[in-house]
Amino acid sequence: MFKFFNANPFEEKQECLLIGLKDTPEKFSGILSELDAKFENELTELVKSGDISAKVKEISKIHTLGKLNVKRLLFVGLGKENQLSFDDVKEAFGKAFKHAKESRLQSVAIALDTFVTDAISHEDAANALSEAFALATYEFAGYKQKSNEPEKMVEQINIISETDQNEIEAALTVGYAFGKATNSARTLVNLPGNMLTATDLAQYAEELGGKYEFEVEILEKEEMEKLGMGAFLAVNQGSVEPPKMIVLKYQGKDTWEDVIGLVGKGVTFDTGGYSIKTKSGIVGMKTDMGGAAAVLGAMEIIGELKPEQNVVAVIPSTDNMISGSAFKPDDVITSMSGITIEVLNTDAEGRLALADAVTYAKHHGANYLVDVATLTGGVITALGLDKTGAMTNDEAFFEQVLEASYEAGEYIWRLPITENDKKRVRGSKIADLNNSPGSEGHAIMGGAFVGEFAEDTPWVHLDIAGTAVTSKEHDLGPYGATGVMVRTLALLVERFEPVK
Ligand code: BES
Ligand code: ZN
Ligand code: ZN
Numbered sequence: 001m002f003k004f005f006n007a008n009p010f011e012e013k014q015e016c017l018l019i020g021l022k023d024t025p026e027k028f029s030g031i032l033s034e035l036d037a038k039f040e041n042e043l044t045e046l047v048k049s050g051d052i053s054a055k056v057k058e059i060s061k062i063h064t065l066g067k068l069n070v071k072r073l074l075f076v077g078l079g080k081e082n083q084l085s086f087d088d089v090k091e092a093f094g095k096a097f098k099h100a101k102e103s104r105l106q107s108v109a110i111a112l113d114t115f116v117t118d119a120i121s122h123e124d125a126a127n128a129l130s131e132a133f134a135l136a137t138y139e140f141a142g143y144k145q146k147s148n149e150p151e152k153m154v155e156q157i158n159i160i161s162e163t164d165q166n167e168i169e170a171a172l173t174v175g176y177a178f179g180k181a182t183n184s185a186r187t188l189v190n191l192p193g194n195m196l197t198a199t200d201l202a203q204y205a206e207e208l209g210g211k212y213e214f215e216v217e218i219l220e221k222e223e224m225e226k227l228g229m230g231a232f233l234a235v236n237q238g239s240v241e242p243p244k245m246i247v248l249k250y251q252g253k254d255t256w257e258d259v260i261g262l263v264g265k266g267v268t269f270d271t272g273g274y275s276i277k278t279k280s281g282i283v284g285m286k287t288d289m290g291g292a293a294a295v296l297g298a299m300e301i302i303g304e305l306k307p308e309q310n311v312v313a314v315i316p317s318t319d320n321m322i323s324g325s326a327f328k329p330d331d332v333i334t335s336m337s338g339i340t341i342e343v344l345n346t347d348a349e350g351r352l353a354l355a356d357a358v359t360y361a362k363h364h365g366a367n368y369l370v371d372v373a374t375l376t377g378g379v380i381t382a383l384g385l386d387k388t389g390a391m392t393n394d395e396a397f398f399e400q401v402l403e404a405s406y407e408a409g410e411y412i413w414r415l416p417i418t419e420n421d422k423k424r425v426r427g428s429k430i431a432d433l434n435n436s437p438g439s440e441g442h443a444i445m446g447g448a449f450v451g452e453f454a455e456d457t458p459w460v461h462l463d464i465a466g467t468a469v470t471s472k473e474h475d476l477g478p479y480g481a482t483g484v485m486v487r488t489l490a491l492l493v494e495r496f497e498p499v500k
Contacts, residue, residue, distance in 0.1 A: 002130065002157050002172045005109075009160045010038070014070040015107045017160075018096050020114040021047070021075045022084070023054035031111045031160075038068060053077045056088060057095050057475065070109065074099065081117050086124055087409040089115055093132035094475035100154050101137050107156035112168070122163045126171035133157065134179025135476040135483075140190040177304040178490065182483035185290075185297030189468060189481030193269035193286040198317035201266055201289065202244040205296060205315065209248050212303025219245035224356075231335035232356040235349040236318040238273065238326025243318040245360060246292075250302050250311045258498045259310040261366025262299075262489055263357045265350045265373035266292030266317030273320050273346025274328050281377075287481065288350070290468030291372035292317060297486030298493065307494045314361040316353040320346070332431050336360065337453055342428040345436035350375045351449040352435060358453040368397060368499075369459040370492065371450055372485050378442025379415075380466040388412040388467045388484060391447035394458035396499040401460045401492055408487035412462065421448045458499060462488075 009017055009031070019032065028036050028044065036043040046052045052060040056079035063072050076096045078084050093115075100108050115125040137154060161168060188196065188204065202218045209216035221242055224233055229245070236243035246266070267288035271277060277285065292315040299313050327333070331343045333352070336359045341352065350373050361369060379389040388405075390412040392398040398414070405412045421441065425448045428434035433452060437445050447461040467484040470477075477483075 001155070002159060002169070002176070004165045004168060005158055005160045006162065006165065009109055009111065010069050012069060014109040014158065016072045016074050016100065016105050016109065017070045018074045018076065018108055018110045020078045020089075020092065020111070021052065021054045022078045022081045024081060030113055032114065035073070055079060057092050059095060059099050074108075078115070084117055084120065086120055086128060089120055089125060090128040090132045090409065091475040093129050094136035097133050097136040097154065098475070104152040105154055106152055107158065108154055109158040109160055112159050112161040113163070122161060123167055123171040126159070126168045127175035129159070130172040130175035131179040132476060134176055134183055138183045138186060138477050140187060140478070140480055174305065177301050178487050181297040181300035181304070181490070182486045184300055185293035185483040185486045186477070186481040188293040188296065189287050189290050189483070191286070193319060196268055196286075196289070197241045198244040198266065198268055198319070199242060201268065201292060201315070201317045202246050205246045205248060208296060208299060208303065212250070212299070214299065214303065215249035217247040219247070227336055227360075228334065229336045229356040229360070230333045231341060231352040232316045232318070234327040234331065234333045234343065235267070235320050235353050238321040238323040239319050241319055243316070245357065246313075246315040246317060247360070247364065248299055248313040249364070250299065252306060252308045253310050256310055256365055257367070259312055259365045259367050260493055260496060261361035261364070261369045262295045262311060262313045263354060263361050263369060263371040264291035264293070264295030264313070264315045265289065265354055265371070265375065266315040267320055267350060267353065268317060269319040270347070270349065271321055273322055273326055273349060275345045275347040276322065277347060284469065287469050288374050289317065290374045290464055290481070290484070293481070293483070294372045294464065294485040294489060297483055298489035301486070301490035302493055305494070309493050309496055311493055312361055312364045312366050314357045314364070316357040318353065320349045335453070339433060339452065340431040342431040342434040344434050348436045348446070351446050354450050355453045358450060362457060367457060369454050369457050370401065370462065370489065371459070372462045372464060372489070374465045374468050375446040375463045376443045376465055378446070379463040382415065382443050383413055383466060385466045385470070386411065389443050389447075389463035390414045391417050391444065391451065391461040392459065393417070393451055393454060394460075394499065397458035398460055400496060400499070401488070404492035404495060405488045407491050410467075410484055410488045412488070415444050415447065417444060417448045417451060421445065425449045425452060
């Protein structure tokens with residue numbers, strides 16, 4: 001896939017050479033000045049006239065008409081060098097790879113050094129390149145009957161750079177692992193509910209565990225009954241599909257301490273139950289396992305890169321269905337922790353599933369917890385579709401999650417949980433908690449509820465209801481599942497320092 005060349009790119013035949021073009025008033029340097037010379041300063045003229053654009057993420061293509069071994073030059077604008085961020089570079093690569101894919105190119109050479117700035121090292125550029133390549137060229141195959149036309153894919157990327165090959169190759173490996181794992185999560189989320197049941201998700205997790213030698217535990221309904229997981233089991237009560245509590249353990253330290261628990265909501269379809277969703281609100285609820293997908297994606301990266309950390313992933317998986325046996329509003333259920341819950345809304349099922357999963361993660365020794373869930377429509381009202389909502393009970397641990405999210409380019413924004421909010425979730429007359437304390441501050445109510453089960457364990461809640469899916473194509477992927485939080489979780493684990 002990725003091949004490194006120290007050589008002059010013009011010595012080998014290349015289908016296409018990708019060049020990052022900065023908006024610098026001075027003369028070209030490096031490979032660009034070489035090219036300019038070969039074209040008798042015509043390149044300078046084309047940039048001046050705007051035929052080749054240096055505007056951020058703008059693509060310009062010229063054919064070399066047999067003048068060079070390289071058939072086409074593909075320029076991607078990088079704008080002003082001092083304003084260029086790591087995310088811009090990643091998106092610029094994304095845009096260029098999308099263009100290459102649409103142009104049916106099979107091989108692309110890249111002048112890596114043209115993407116380097118004072119703030120963005122060669123390794124950063126290589127990392128951005130390989131991650132962007134995986135992300136931008138991702139496609140969900142879907143179920144349309146295929147035409148006979150074979151799809152051409154970009155299969156070969158030739159990296160041309162004057163720096164150290166080993167470091168570049170290491171950065172390429174990491175970026176590609178991040179991109180591929182995000183794509184795995186995207187595929188899980190894009191799969192329809194009839195193609196991905198809790199049993200299917202458990203099987204996927206088992207295969208992942210086999211590949212990376214994780215310890216795998218899949219709890220069946222009977223075992224969960226014995227453990228008293230009444231909150232999670234209530235959600236499954238109306239379903240013909242068996243529930244699964246999926247556990248993956250990765251031990252990267254000598255001893256099982258400072259364990260990070262990653263908990264992901266794995267509702268494979270959410271009808272809302274008897275508090276049924278509207279006919280438009282129900283469409284898209286196959287994506288209600290986006291949290292589970294994020295956790296599994298992060299585990300894939302952890303399996304590939306093997307950080308010196310301990311991680312336990314816990315995924316409660318079921319669908320939320322309606323039948324004569326389904327749970328109902330007014331039911332009172334008892335969670336594994338012993339906390340009793342009055343069900344006021346069967347559509348607030350995610351927090352019930354997470355309640356037992358959080359308790360079970362602690363049971364497996366998790367000292368730090370991050371839960372990821374498509375939990376509330378309220379987070380979309382509060383923050384829109386481009387920010388993940390975050391809540392926490394621990395400032396220092398939250399800082400680490402925030403740092404990881406910045407580095408991943410996945411934005412999170414914190415919402416508070418006040419004493420008053422806690423009072424509201426504790427506001428049942430007949431049980432310890434109620435699962436739906438009213439329509440004000442929905443997102444916070446969801447977080448505050450899960451927080452009751454985290455108790456004193458440092459915990460961050462990530463509500464991805466707005467960010468798990470996008471209705472628009474973007475530079476780093478198509479419309480549909482985004483794979484959000486895969487990279488944030490993986491970076492958090494990689495960089496994690498115990499806070500207590
Ligand atoms: N799965 C939904 C949240 C959701 C909404 C995800 C839109 C993706 C897009 C969740 O289970 C839910 O229905 N939440 C309710 C909670 C309410 C009943 C307290 C909501 O947000 O409306
Ligand atoms: Zn729901
Ligand atoms: Zn849900």
